[in-house]
Amino acid sequence: MTGAIRGRRALFLAIALLAGADLLQAAARRVVIIKADGVPGALLEQVREERDPETGKSRLPWIDEVFGRRGARIANFYVRGISLSTPSWSIIDTGLHQRVHGNVEYDRFTLRAYDYLNFVPFFFGYALSRRVDMPGVEVLDEAGTPLLIDQFPAEERFQSFQLFQRGNRWSTVGGALPYHAKLRGPWRLLEDSQTGFEVSASIGERTERDLTASLHAPRERYFDFFTGDYDHTAHLNNNRDTQIRVLRSLDRLVGRLWTAIQATPQGPETILALVSDHGINTMPGVFSQGFSLVDWFGSPEGGGHHVITNRYPLSEYKLHGLNPFVSAVTTSSASSTYLKDDASRYPTAALDLDGNERAAIELRSNDLNRLQMLLVLMAAEPARSEQSRALANQFFSILDRQRPLWSRTVTELGEEMAALDREIARQKKALKRMPKRFSSEDRFYGRDRTPRRLLAHVRGWEQEEKLYAGYLASMKKLLALNADGFDAKKVNIGDVIPQKSLGEANSIYDLQNYSIGPAPERTMNYLAALKNISVRNVLQKEVGPDPVDFIVVPVPPATPGLPERGPLSEAVWLYGGEDRQALILRRENEIRYLPVKNLRGAEDGSIRFEDAPWGSGFPLHLWEDPQLDTAGQPRAEWLEEWHDERAWLKTVYRTEYSTGIIGVLEQFREPAPRRAMWDAGTPEADEVLLCRLERRRRRLVIPDMLVFASDHWNFNTRGFNPGGNHGSFFQRSAHATFLIAGGAETGIPQGLVVTEPYDTLSFAPTILRLMGMAPRSGDPPMPGPVVQELFAEPKLTERDR
Numbered sequence: 001m002t003g004a005i006r007g008r009r010a011l012f013l014a015i016a017l018l019a020g021a022d023l024l025q026a027a028a029r030r031v032v033i034i035k036a037d038g039v040p041g042a043l044l045e046q047v048r049e050e051r052d053p054e055t056g057k058s059r060l061p062w063i064d065e066v067f068g069r070r071g072a073r074i075a076n077f078y079v080r081g082i083s084l085s086t087p088s089w090s091i092i093d094t095g096l097h098q099r100v101h102g103n104v105e106y107d108r109f110t111l112r113a114y115d116y117l118n119f120v121p122f123f124f125g126y127a128l129s130r131r132v133d134m135p136g137v138e139v140l141d142e143a144g145t146p147l148l149i150d151q152f153p154a155e156e157r158f159q160s161f162q163l164f165q166r167g168n169r170w171s172t173v174g175g176a177l178p179y180h181a182k183l184r185g186p187w188r189l190l191e192d193s194q195t196g197f198e199v200s201a202s203i204g205e206r207t208e209r210d211l212t213a214s215l216h217a218p219r220e221r222y223f224d225f226f227t228g229d230y231d232h233t234a235h236l237n238n239n240r241d242t243q244i245r246v247l248r249s250l251d252r253l254v255g256r257l258w259t260a261i262q263a264t265p266q267g268p269e270t271i272l273a274l275v276s277d278h279g280i281n282t283m284p285g286v287f288s289q290g291f292s293l294v295d296w297f298g299s300p301e302g303g304g305h306h307v308i309t310n311r312y313p314l315s316e317y318k319l320h321g322l323n324p325f326v327s328a329v330t331t332s333s334a335s336s337t338y339l340k341d342d343a344s345r346y347p348t349a350a351l352d353l354d355g356n357e358r359a360a361i362e363l364r365s366n367d368l369n370r371l372q373m374l375l376v377l378m379a380a381e382p383a384r385s386e387q388s389r390a391l392a393n394q395f396f397s398i399l400d401r402q403r404p405l406w407s408r409t410v411t412e413l414g415e416e417m418a419a420l421d422r423e424i425a426r427q428k429k430a431l432k433r434m435p436k437r438f439s440s441e442d443r444f445y446g447r448d449r450t451p452r453r454l455l456a457h458v459r460g461w462e463q464e465e466k467l468y469a470g471y472l473a474s475m476k477k478l479l480a481l482n483a484d485g486f487d488a489k490k491v492n493i494g495d496v497i498p499q500k501s502l503g504e505a506n507s508i509y510d511l512q513n514y515s516i517g518p519a520p521e522r523t524m525n526y527l528a529a530l531k532n533i534s535v536r537n538v539l540q541k542e543v544g545p546d547p548v549d550f551i552v553v554p555v556p557p558a559t560p561g562l563p564e565r566g567p568l569s570e571a572v573w574l575y576g577g578e579d580r581q582a583l584i585l586r587r588e589n590e591i592r593y594l595p596v597k598n599l600r601g602a603e604d605g606s607i608r609f610e611d612a613p614w615g616s617g618f619p620l621h622l623w624e625d626p627q628l629d630t631a632g633q634p635r636a637e638w639l640e641e642w643h644d645e646r647a648w649l650k651t652v653y654r655t656e657y658s659t660g661i662i663g664v665l666e667q668f669r670e671p672a673p674r675r676a677m678w679d680a681g682t683p684e685a686d687e688v689l690l691c692r693l694e695r696r697r698r699r700l701v702i703p704d705m706l707v708f709a710s711d712h713w714n715f716n717t718r719g720f721n722p723g724g725n726h727g728s729f730f731q732r733s734a735h736a737t738f739l740i741a742g743g744a745e746t747g748i749p750q751g752l753v754v755t756e757p758y759d760t761l762s763f764a765p766t767i768l769r770l771m772g773m774a775p776r777s778g779d780p781p782m783p784g785p786v787v788q789e790l791f792a793e794p795k796l797t798e799r800d801r
Contacts, residue, residue, distance in 0.1 A: 028746040028771045029269040032215075032257060033224040035092075035162060036250055037085060038231030038726065040279030041077055041737045047247055060247060062255035063739065066272065071741025072752035074787055078649075078659045080759040081666035082358060082706075083278035083726040083733035085231075086116040086136060086163055088760060090145075092277060093164045095764025095775075095782035097669050099143045100136055103354035104310040104327070105701035106362055108502040109413075110467035111347070113327040114139060114701065115310050116163060117354060120324035125456075126168045132453040134165040138460070143694055144672065146779050148764045152222040155445040158214045160207045162226035167446045169210065204229075208253070212260045227253070234280045235356075235721040238287065258741075268743035271770060275763055276737040281357060281712070282724025283732075286540060289713050290720025291547035293359050294331050296533065297349050303516040303524055304335035305363075306343035308350040313717040337517035338373050345499045346372075352703070356714035356725035357733060360703035363526070365503030366510035367398050371478075372497045373518045374398075378488030388488070396483045401603075403479060405504070410475050416696065417468055419689035420461055423682060427458050474498040506704045508553060508573065508601030527551055527575045530707055540712070547713045549728075550576040550619040552706040554668040555583070560606035563594065570665050573599060574619035579612065582619050586665055590642040593622065593661060614639060620657040620729070627654040646785075653757040660729030662759070668702060670695075672780065738763060740790070746770065747792075754789045762787055 048060045048068060058064035067073055080091045081098050090100045105114040115121075116136045125131030133141070140147065147164060149157050159165060204227060214220050230246045237243070254274065261270050281288075294313050296302040312329050332343035339346045348369070352360040374395040381388040431451055438448040478496040506514070512525045534545045553575065557568035563585070570586040579597040595618050599609035614636055616624040622639065629651050630638035638651070645662055653659055682690070709715060714725040726733040738758070742748040748770065761784025768774060769786045 027269055028271045028742055028748075030221045030266050031223070031271040031273065031767055031771060032211075032261060033767075034250075034254065034257065034272070034274045035089075035160075035224055035226040036230060036274060036276045036737065037226070037228040038234060038278060038280050039247070039250070039276040039737045040732060041075070041276070041735045042279070042732070043243070044247060044737055045073070045075065047244055059244065060251040062251045062258065063274075066254055066258050066741045067274065067739035068751070070750050071272075071739065072749055072754060072790055074738040074740075074754045074758055076653055076755060076757040077736050077738040078653055078757060078759045079278045079663065079734045079736055080659070080761050081663045083728060083730075084354070084358070085277055087667075088277035088736075089163050090136065090140065091760045092275060092763050093147050093149070094140065094145050095148060095761065095768075095784060096145055096780060097672075097761070097783065098666060099140055099145050099672075099698060101667055101701065102352040102360050102703075104352045105360075106308065106328075106350040106352075106502075107467075107697070108362060108505060108700045109471045109498075110464075111308065111328065111350065111500050111502065112464070112467055113310055115327035118310075118324060118327060119161070121327075122165075123168070124325075129452055130459070131456055132167060132449045133456075134163060136164045137166050138457065140164070142457070143698065144780070146776070148767065149222055149224070151768065151773060151776060151779075154447065156220050157222040158211055158220055159222075159224055160211065160226045161203065162224070167449055169207075208256070212257070215260055215264050215266075218266070225253075225257070231280065234282050234724050236723045238282050238284055238723040240284050243282070261743075269745040271740065271742040271746055271748065271767070273741075273767065274737060274739040277760070278726050279733050279735045280724045280726045281728065281730050281732045283542070283712070286542045286712055287722045288356075288720065288725050289540070289543045289547075290717075291533070291535070291709075291713060291715060292717050293351060293353065293361075293707070293715050294717045297351070298331060298333035298335065300335045301529070303349075303514065303526075304333045304337055305349040306333055306336060306339060306347040307331045308347045309353060309717065311718045337522065338376055345494065346497075347500065348502075350502065353715045353717050354727075356716040356721060357709045357728035357730070359707045359709075359715045361705045361707060362502055362703050363506055363511075363514065364501075366506050366514050367402050368497060368503045369515045370398055371395060372493060373515065375488055375491060375493050375497070377518055379491075381488075383487060383489060392483065392486055392488070395488075396481075396486075399478070399481065402504075406475060407479055409504070410472055410479065412692070413468060413472060413696070416689050416693035417465055417472070419686040420465060420693060422686055423690060424458055424461050424465075426681060427454060431455060431458070471498050471501055474501075505702070507605055508555070508599070508607055509603050509605070510601075511553065511704060512601055526705070527553070528578070530705075531575065531577060543712045544710055546710055547715075549708045549710040549713075550574055552664055552667070552708070553704070554702060555607070556605075560604075561608050564592075570668060570670070572664055572668055574664070575599075576617065576619040580617045580619065581609070581612070583609075584661060584664060587642070589644050591645065591648055591661060591665065592642045593620075593639065620655075620660050622652065622655065622657075622661075625655040625657075627656070628652060629654065649757050649759065654731070656731055657729040658731045658734040659759060660734075663729055663734070664706075667706065736760065738787075740766075740770075742770070748790060749792060752789065754787060756789065758787055759784070761785075766790065 048058050048064050050059045052059050079088050081087050084103060086100050086103045087098045090098050100116065103117050114135055122131050122134050147166060149159055149166060207225060211223055211225055214223065227250065229249065233246045234243055258272055261267050261272060294307050294309060297305040297307050308328050308330050310327050313331060330343050330347050339348065348364040350362040374391050378388055378391045381391065431454055434451040442448050474496060475498060481496065511527060514524045514526055516522050516524055530548050530551055533548055535547065538545050553573045555562065555571040555573050557571050562568060562571055564587060567587040568585055569588060572584050574582040574584065581596050581599055583594040583596055585592045585594065595612040595614055596609040597612040599607060601607050614623050622628055628635065648661055649659060652661060708728050711730065714720060716725065740748060765782040765784050766786045770790065775782060
């Protein structure tokens with residue numbers, strides 16, 4: 001070989017290395033993804049390593065063969081945020097930071113429920129041509145967040161039934177449901193709708209048959225299959241043998257799909273991946289203990305709240321509890337001090353209890369509470385009496401203090417609603433221009449869904465306009481009140497205090513001084529009250545008497561009193577007791593954990609606190625955890641410093657609370673602006689307003705507090721799952737599964753065990769990179785690192801040198 005040729009080859013290889021030689025290696029053309037809800041990475045690996053005494057092979061022989069011998073196992077794959085299905089799948093299915101923060105979310109201004117787990121209304125809406133996508137997909141679309149499946153044209157994909165489902169294979173449902181109803185009874189259909197998204201045996205079998213048949217279609221490149229069998233079994237049963245039986249069923253599914261893939265001409269260029277959204281905190285011999293936060297908040301000790309949940313609590317689970325179309329149920333409190341018998345108009349707390357090991361809590365604005373209490377008191381006093389004047393002074397002191405913020409919100413939301421109204425008109429014109437008739441091929445590949453999808457969004461926007469209009473009307477009347485000539489007896493409380501609304505979010509001061517009754521002394525510190533909950537009877541030695549582990553409260557990064565106030569992008573406060581607290585701070589990609597004590601909020605929004613020395617017992621228990629790996633650096637020295645996310649992940653992933661320090665920030669991350677979904681000639685000025693509206697929508701569902709359960713406790717009021725739960729940062733809940741294998745042309749290494757830790761942000765970009773793809777033009781870049789070990793660098797031979 002001449003020197004010039006050798007030089008050109010060396011130059012080519014150097015360019016390949018610099019540009020990412022993994023792209024040159026990738027030859028995968030198709031991908032099949034098995035989405036196994038809740039399957040823990042650690043348990044799956046343990047069972048794979050066990051030998052079946054009858055065969056001498058692995059107890060999971062297909063998983064061992066396909067992923068153990070012929071593929072790769074990412075041994076330390078963790079949930080990015082909390083170990084909750086909807087947020088976790090949103091990250092896996094998009095490769096982007098989460099836009100959905102719970103299994104149900106409530107808009108603070110309108111109490112509109114985003115009920116992500118309830119699939120029955122979607123099926124009915126789809127049949128009536130009123131819905132096209134699951135609620136989670138609709139929310140992601142409006143937030144400008146594309147799915148991994150969107151990287152493939154409609155004619156190239158097969159999607160099964162799941163939380164983030166775009167469109168619907170009605171033939172699969174239509175073929176399976178009659179058999180399902182006959183086999184298990186129509187009441188079981190309703191029961192399934194209430195226990196989460198369960199792909200029943202009959203639907204799963206029909207979906208698998210359809211997927212296997214589609215593998216022979218040369219045009220289709222993306223396939224996925226969702227199964228929730230393990231998650232549902234582990235919630236109900238802590239018996240290891242029972243859980244292993246479900247894993248063995250999953251193993252057989254892997255074998256059938258792998259065999260079907262190899263029988264196609266595209267087998268050598270096809271990837272098979274197995275991924276889960278989280279693990280589950282289940283332990284043989286330990287029953288998960290339940291505590292009802294609904295009952296607590298409704299009690300005098302909890303403030304006497306009328307509480308909204310997305311399902312009927314266990315105490316109310318009668319025939320009406322089977323109604324699958326319910327997304328907001330109000331449990332009234334007999335202990336309410338000023339809203340008794342008014343629960344339908346004025347609920348004061350909204351709880352998301354799904355996920356079990358954590359609860360998201362929204363409380364009505366403390367100042368709205370106080371204003372309504374004062375109006376009630378003034379109405380009972382003689383006009384112009386000294387007491388009436390004193391109460392009026394208090395009323396206008398509160399109102400005038402909040403008037404700038406509330407007036408700005410009313411003005412901005414009014415501008416956004418006007419822009420939304422114009423957008424609705426534009427999109428209705430666009431709908432008229434869309435085709436009305438479609439060929440059988442168009443319908444098969446879902447092209448007829450485009451106008452239906454747009455129509456569903458337009459209808460949702462029109463409903464949203466009405467809800468916000470009601471809130472704005474009340475707030476305008478409230479802000480129009482002034483002290484001159486004020487007569488409380490002429491004020492209709494229902495006109496000036498928004499109904500079915502929680503109002504603005506509460507500050508730390510509000511949560512520590514929350515008004516629960518007309519008397520000035522009737523206030524609560526909810527952080528301390530929740531942390532101090534204790535039960536009298538402890539029936540299991542592994543389960544302590546305190547249901548609440550710690551509480552998380554978001555802190556605006558510009559809050560006066562925060563350290564490093566200028567460059568902060570996120571901040572959260574973790575409360576584990578008065579002397580066991582922490583601030584977790586982010587500046588760009590760097591994070592710091594700061595132990596503090598006695599943090600207090602002031603009425604002006606500022607905070608103050610005392611620094612606390614490192615020690616045991618702080619939230620996330622970093623100091624005392626023997627699995628904290630600081631790579632030889634003294635623990636105190638390492639913990640005092642700022643570190644990037646990758647450094648934190650490597651340091652904490654094996655600890656009791658695994659990736660909690662990263663995940664808790666993920667829960668409160670500021671959402672990205674919305675981009676236009678359809679080109680209907682939206683003017684730039686309206687686009688700015690619509691982006692602002694989308695940011696507001698996502699902020700309005702952020703809870704006042706996240707309450708995390710102690711080990712083996714749960715808050716699932718609808719039915720305290722005895723087997724195990726998830727939703728926390730516990731190692732067993734956060735350790736998920738990622739296994740991958742492929743044909744000879746995919747370039748996936750065989751027999752590889754990746755020990756470096758990765759989180760769920762890495763799944764989608766890794767799949768795309770293996771297929772030689774990048775996000776579509778105009779889509780946001782995926783921030784997670786690819787699993788680099790899957791891409792072997794080209795090796796220079798002696799001849800190349």
